[in-house]
Amino acid sequence: GENVEQHPSTLSVQEGDSAVIKCTYSDSASNYFPWYKQELGKGPQLIIDIRSNVGEKKDQRIAVTLNKTAKHFSLHITETQPEDSAVYFCAPRGVLSFGAGTTVTVRA
């Protein structure tokens, strides 16, 4: 099955700084790479995704980069704000596998 590793498991950043989370996967057939955000007391929600024919995608303060050769993709959050505090999950291969999650805390 798919082996998914997400690093770091926790991340504390000062408000305004950047945060980067990396997701490594093993299945070379993966061609869809989403990131989900889970706020306290809620279910995960898709925030950005990328397909294998694209190397980078940006949506305001968040971006996802993909290195298919090395089998990893990363979530980048710039100018972090308190509302970015949440748990973030990667999910290569869509519904079949999730990373263990990264708890991001933005310090005011």
Place this chain on the structure above:
Amino acid sequence: EAQVTQNPRYLITVTGKKLTVTCSQNMNHEYMSWYRQDPGLGLRQIYYSMNVEVTDKGDVPEGYKVSRKEKRNFPLILESPSPNQTSLYFCASSRNQETQYFGPGTRLLVL
């Protein structure tokens, strides 16, 4: 409003007492699944369904049952709950097995 609903949101029960957690989606999605979330373990898939009357085991199916008699509903059944099934449960649906839409979660405590 497009959504996935789960009921109940919170449940405390005792070992061995059968329970059902309901899940319903209004997006006409074919794919539905159940996950449990435990600290440090992320989201683990329990069961999934690719369409009506088609269900299959995920990574952690032991102790659970599901059914898919209608496209919109996908209940999770615990025939004889045990304390190790205390967890946070999420139902999700997807049109194309890629982007998933999650319900709000059901927090279960088995005493």
